[in-house]
Amino acid sequence: MTVQPQDKDLFDNAQAILRDNDRGAYTVPTKGLYPFQWNWDSCLTALGLRHFGEERAWTEVTTLLAHQWPDGMVPHIVFHVADEGYFPGPDVWACGRPTPTSGITQPPVLGYVLNRLFTEASDKTLARERALALTPKADAWHRWLYANRDPEGTGLVAILHPWESGRDNAIDWDEALARVPTEGVAPYQRRDTQHVNAAERPTQAEYDRYMWLVQHFRDLGWDNRRLHDASPFRVVDPGFNAILVRSDEALAELADALGLSDIATAARDRVAKATAAFAALWSDAAGQFLCFDRVADRLIESRSVGGVLPLFAGLGDTERLVATIRRWRDQVAFGVPSHDPADPRFDPRRYWRGPCWLIVNTMLADGLKRSGAGEAAAAIDADSLALIRTSGFAEYYDPTDGSGLGGRHFTWTAAMVVELLAGDRR
Numbered sequence: 001m002t003v004q005p006q007d008k009d010l011f012d013n014a015q016a017i018l019r020d021n022d023r024g025a026y027t028v029p030t031k032g033l034y035p036f037q038w039n040w041d042s043c044l045t046a047l048g049l050r051h052f053g054e055e056r057a058w059t060e061v062t063t064l065l066a067h068q069w070p071d072g073m074v075p076h077i078v079f080h081v082a083d084e085g086y087f088p089g090p091d092v093w094a095c096g097r098p099t100p101t102s103g104i105t106q107p108p109v110l111g112y113v114l115n116r117l118f119t120e121a122s123d124k125t126l127a128r129e130r131a132l133a134l135t136p137k138a139d140a141w142h143r144w145l146y147a148n149r150d151p152e153g154t155g156l157v158a159i160l161h162p163w164e165s166g167r168d169n170a171i172d173w174d175e176a177l178a179r180v181p182t183e184g185v186a187p188y189q190r191r192d193t194q195h196v197n198a199a200e201r202p203t204q205a206e207y208d209r210y211m212w213l214v215q216h217f218r219d220l221g222w223d224n225r226r227l228h229d230a231s232p233f234r235v236v237d238p239g240f241n242a243i244l245v246r247s248d249e250a251l252a253e254l255a256d257a258l259g260l261s262d263i264a265t266a267a268r269d270r271v272a273k274a275t276a277a278f279a280a281l282w283s284d285a286a287g288q289f290l291c292f293d294r295v296a297d298r299l300i301e302s303r304s305v306g307g308v309l310p311l312f313a314g315l316g317d318t319e320r321l322v323a324t325i326r327r328w329r330d331q332v333a334f335g336v337p338s339h340d341p342a343d344p345r346f347d348p349r350r351y352w353r354g355p356c357w358l359i360v361n362t363m364l365a366d367g368l369k370r371s372g373a374g375e376a377a378a379a380i381d382a383d384s385l386a387l388i389r390t391s392g393f394a395e396y397y398d399p400t401d402g403s404g405l406g407g408r409h410f411t412w413t414a415a416m417v418v419e420l421l422a423g424d425r426r
């Protein structure tokens with residue numbers, strides 16, 4: 001690992017954050033605001049952790065998968081400990097798991113991460129042993145996604161709750177979420193706004209609908225075979241699907257290396273089908289992909305970063321997507337904003353309605369490098385480092401002035417900085 005002398009302090013600070021948020025066998029995204037294990041946070045964090053010990057990085061994903069549901073679903077939160085500082089906690093979800101978990105999932109970046117942990121490992125024996133145990137579990141999750149979230153076999157999966165996208169309050173969900181009722185939501189007290197500025201978080205109206213969906217799924221006994229058709233919120237997110245495609249490509253490569261040919265073949269078949277289906281999400285006018293509302297049966301006119309994230313999987317026209325990112329970037333001081341700044345609904349400080357996120361920058365830059373667009377990738381990496389140097393390790397950043405927003409001392413931000421500074425091992 002080579003860290004340039006001028007980056008040493010930054011690197012040491014990132015390492016200290018990973019250490020502070022380490023709970024032994026998993027990391028918390030940040031103390032207070034998020035006191036449990038989150039699915040895609042944990043997976044992306046493993047990429048940073050491996051630079052300080054490969055065994056610990058494997059443990060991070062092993063812990064997550066130890067809480068996979070029998071049907072294959074990997075939950076978005078694992079409640080390893082009791083903590084009243086977060087809402088909704090295990091009692092609200094009431095999923096009946098031995099260690100409590102939430103009942104929904106999150107972007108499946110695991111396959112991509114497993115393959116990187118494996119192919120870039122120094123300890124090949126450990127990597128082989130761990131990958132052999134975890135690859136079938138990742139495959140089961142992907143099979144679960146297509147079986148339960150694409151029951152008609154379109155090639156693209158739907159999210160049933162905005163939290164599943166990881167981009168909780170993106171403008172993408174506004175229309176579909178407005179159809180979710182709020183009658184009968186049990187009184188509750190939000191905890192997030194006790195930790196961070198309410199103006200940087202989702203609104204109360206959004207939270208009421210988030211809670212209605214949780215209650216609705218709970219009333220259906222968390223029976224995943226029933227949830228898709230019974231949900232008033234069913235949206236195909238190009239971002240989520242692109243992450244799934246990239247993870248399936250990675251899973252195929254990993255399975256080949258491990259001699260698991262059935263898994264490799266099934267993953268490649270899923271990639272081929274999804275890739276063909278992606279064409280229906282393309283908008284020439286927007287110069288990007290759009291979300292598709294499965295209930296209203298139409299594309300959603302919302303130009304968010306979810307629609308350029310297919311770059312991570314090499315999907316779509318790279319030049320057009322890069323031009324879209326440049327157009328956004330020209331209107332702000334730091335990239336990549338999570339929504340088109342020209343849209344009157346753009347809000348530079350409210351969570352996923354405008355702010356920059358380092359994990360998104362990293363996935364975009366990774367996909368661009370893979371597609372040979374090194375210059376565009378380097379511009380994004382430069383913005384990521386500029387944000388960190390301006391405001392430290394925040395959860396997200398205002399693209400207009402680079403100020404840090406949301407939680408601080410943030411694990412996946414630190415992990416992405418370690419990745420950036422330690423140099424790509426590929």
Ligand code: DGY
Nearest residue numbers: 076087088163168192
């Ligand atoms: C939260 O609580 O804000 C999370 O994003 C939901 O997973």
